[in-house]
Amino acid sequence: MKKYRNMVVGAFNEFHSLEKSLMKKWERFHSSDVFPKDLRPIILSSWRRCKQSFINPLKKEADLVYKGDSLKEKIEQNEFLLDIANPYMEQLHQYFFDQKIAVVLCDKTGVIIEAKSNSQMWMDVERHRFVPGSNWDELSTGTNAIGTALIEEKPIQIFSSEHYCQGWHRWVCSAAPIRDPMTNQIIGILNITGEKELVHAHNIHLVINQALQIEKALGHRLMEDHLLSLQSLLDFMQDPFLIFDINGKVTRCNKAASYLLNISEGSSIYDILQFSEVQNLESLGRFNIEQFQQADNLWKVNVQSYKLGGNLLGGIVIFQKQPYKLLKLSKNSAKKDFSNIVTNDPEMLKVIKKAKKAAFSDQNMMIFGETGTGKEVLVQSIHYFGPRSEYPFVAVNCGAIPKDLIASELFGYEGGSFTGAKSKGKKGKFLLADLGTIFLDEIADLPIDIQVYLLRVLEEREVFPIGAKEPIPINVRVICATHKNLKEEVRKGNFREDLYYRLNVISLSLPPLRERKDDIPLLVDSFLTENGKKLFEMSGEAIDLLMKYEWPGNIRQLKNCIEQSKFNANGRQILPKHLPKEILPANKKKVNEKQRFPQQKFKIGKNELMLALEKTNGNVTQAAKLLNVSRMTIYRKKEEFQLK
Numbered sequence: 001m002k003k004y005r006n007m008v009v010g011a012f013n014e015f016h017s018l019e020k021s022l023m024k025k026w027e028r029f030h031s032s033d034v035f036p037k038d039l040r041p042i043i044l045s046s047w048r049r050c051k052q053s054f055i056n057p058l059k060k061e062a063d064l065v066y067k068g069d070s071l072k073e074k075i076e077q078n079e080f081l082l083d084i085a086n087p088y089m090e091q092l093h094q095y096f097f098d099q100k101i102a103v104v105l106c107d108k109t110g111v112i113i114e115a116k117s118n119s120q121m122w123m124d125v126e127r128h129r130f131v132p133g134s135n136w137d138e139l140s141t142g143t144n145a146i147g148t149a150l151i152e153e154k155p156i157q158i159f160s161s162e163h164y165c166q167g168w169h170r171w172v173c174s175a176a177p178i179r180d181p182m183t184n185q186i187i188g189i190l191n192i193t194g195e196k197e198l199v200h201a202h203n204i205h206l207v208i209n210q211a212l213q214i215e216k217a218l219g220h221r222l223m224e225d226h227l228l229s230l231q232s233l234l235d236f237m238q239d240p241f242l243i244f245d246i247n248g249k250v251t252r253c254n255k256a257a258s259y260l261l262n263i264s265e266g267s268s269i270y271d272i273l274q275f276s277e278v279q280n281l282e283s284l285g286r287f288n289i290e291q292f293q294q295a296d297n298l299w300k301v302n303v304q305s306y307k308l309g310g311n312l313l314g315g316i317v318i319f320q321k322q323p324y325k326l327l328k329l330s331k332n333s334a335k336k337d338f339s340n341i342v343t344n345d346p347e348m349l350k351v352i353k354k355a356k357k358a359a360f361s362d363q364n365m366m367i368f369g370e371t372g373t374g375k376e377v378l379v380q381s382i383h384y385f386g387p388r389s390e391y392p393f394v395a396v397n398c399g400a401i402p403k404d405l406i407a408s409e410l411f412g413y414e415g416g417s418f419t420g421a422k423s424k425g426k427k428g429k430f431l432l433a434d435l436g437t438i439f440l441d442e443i444a445d446l447p448i449d450i451q452v453y454l455l456r457v458l459e460e461r462e463v464f465p466i467g468a469k470e471p472i473p474i475n476v477r478v479i480c481a482t483h484k485n486l487k488e489e490v491r492k493g494n495f496r497e498d499l500y501y502r503l504n505v506i507s508l509s510l511p512p513l514r515e516r517k518d519d520i521p522l523l524v525d526s527f528l529t530e531n532g533k534k535l536f537e538m539s540g541e542a543i544d545l546l547m548k549y550e551w552p553g554n555i556r557q558l559k560n561c562i563e564q565s566k567f568n569a570n571g572r573q574i575l576p577k578h579l580p581k582e583i584l585p586a587n588k589k590k591v592n593e594k595q596r597f598p599q600q601k602f603k604i605g606k607n608e609l610m611l612a613l614e615k616t617n618g619n620v621t622q623a624a625k626l627l628n629v630s631r632m633t634i635y636r637k638k639e640e641f642q643l644k
């Protein structure tokens with residue numbers, strides 16, 4: 001109660017006996033300038049301030065500082081407070097309806113912004129300008145409940161001649177500050193004023209109570225507004241987040257949760273996390289689900305109970321995207337790294353060196369090279385060599401997707417956004433590649449209208465799924481490739497120049513196989529080897545033919561050629577006749593096996609020997625003839641390779 005000491009003159013029955021003595025004190029003070037000793041200290045301090053500020057004690061009208069437009073503006077500035085305070089003022093007004101009592105609301109400077117009274121009182125208040133727009137701060141109207149409460153920062157009642165100015169001696173005013181619940185600053189004053197015979201000491205408690213109700217209502221409104229800001233903040237988070245109630249029903253979730261996990265308000269947490277109701281919610285404290293797999297993603301899930309005063313009300317769940325390693329390794333065993341690039345060609349070695357450096361950059365990249373030169377192998381190697389290796393690698397062949405579908409393939413769509421769309425929507429490749437690398441192969445084939453969207457994605461680092469209301473931020477490295485001359489495509493108007501420069505930050509060119517023919521034997525060897533075992537041998541003449549060929553389809557064609565030859569071969573030896581027809585020169589004379597084997601003369605390997613013995617049913621003489629070596633060589637080699 002210490003807080004409210006000095007707030008009122010005293011007990012209810014003291015009111016009127018005090019009136020006369022107060023009047024005398026006021027008169028004596030203004031005629032002699034001697035401060036009365038037995039005045040309430042709070043009034044004494046106020047009178048001192050008023051005296052120092054030369055306030056006219058005979059003042060009968062307050063200053064009307066705001067009217068017309070300026071008053072309108074003042075009211076607009078305080079709309080939030082007015083809106084909330086109005087019903088509480090109305091309650092007070094109704095309570096005193098048939099009495100000469102006015103209820104007013106002032107802003108934080110003491111200017112009245114709203115007044116309610118019956119018509120009898122209204123004549124009085126108008127006479128003294130106790131109306132909206134008038135200033136009731138102490139410096140302007142002397143000691144009064146509004147102005148003094150603002151200075152003292154607490155509720156106060158001013159009785160009759162305690163008012164510094166004579167104009168308000170017929171009144172008793174009770175005022176209480178209204179504070180902003182967040183910052184605790186005074187944002188307004190609620191006041192009731194009436195004839196001194198009508199207002200009682202306990203009226204101040206009514207005012208205090210209504211001011212507290214207003215503060216509470218302000219708090220609720222702010223809470224609602226802050227929840228809206230909180231929602232925007234949650235939506236800004238890239239990780240899915242949700243709040244569920246005691247029944248396990250989702251009551252709030254952010255956009256990431258709805259988009260990535262298909263969660264909506266009303267979903268059941270038990271269905272989402274697939275855990276048993278009774279077992280878990282009852283004992284819910286804080287726990288993690290280390291690996292929670294949903295669609296293409298792996299999440300770490302953090303569940304935390306939400307309690308209020310010891311009562312369990314529900315919980316909060318945060319999902320954190322996990323590195324793709326586990327999923328990737330199990331799903332995509334065909335991942336490539338630099339060790340898969342077979343080469344000894346100086347030009348290629350330079351490309352690899354540059355690519356290894358580029359793996360640690362996040363810049364967009366272009367890979368140029370004819371079809372089958374190994375562009376995708378190189379891009380995968382870059383991905384798995386760099387810091388994004390734990391995250392997805394998603395390859396898209398822009399030339400292979402029908403024009404109409406490419407936008408939805410790349411950027412995804414929301415459920416029901418167009419005819420034929422899946423009701424749940426679809427995640428685009430960009431989102432699937434989030435945190436990893438997207439490889440846009442055959443980029444020159446990207447329709448020109450889609451190029452604009454791609455440019456936007458690269459510039460804004462966010463995707464806009466078809467039908468979505470908000471973009472989704474992404475963190476993806478973009479690497480593109482083409483076998484076309486992209487500059488020429490720009491010149492022809494088929495490819496946007498701005499996109500060309502945006503993509504072409506780092507560029508690498510893979511030489512065609514015909515320009516690195518020395519790699520052919522190495523590549524052939526690698527294609528003939530499986531799990532570290534060389535299962536086939538290529539005859540020297542066959543190798544010669546491969547070296548002479550121009551390889552328009554590059555390494556892919558060479559690989560296919562070797563696969564076909566392995567299939568065509570009768571044993572382990574691949575001879576020219578086993579090669580695909582297009583490799584053989586058109587005027588090639590038929591060469592018999594005997595003529596070809598001599599080239600093997602000085603390098604009979606275990607495979608050749610086994611093959612020859614197999615073909616001759618283990619007959620050493622015939623095998624020696626076939627390999628064009630002496631029988632002794634066959635025996636020696638058999639011993640060397642420990643063949644029976």
Ligand SMILES: Nc1ncnc2c1ncn2[C@@H]1O[C@H](COP(=O)(O)OP(=O)(O)OP(=O)(O)O)[C@@H](O)[C@H]1O
Pocket residue numbers: 340341342343369370371372373374375376377378441483523555556559
């Ligand atoms: N240097 C290499 N060493 C071993 N294999 C390779 C090499 N380069 C490419 N390959 C193999 O050749 C085939 C074609 O490679 P890749 O798909 O990377 O070529 P590309 O240039 O992307 O082709 P396209 O332009 O037609 O998409 C793949 O099977 C790949 O494994």
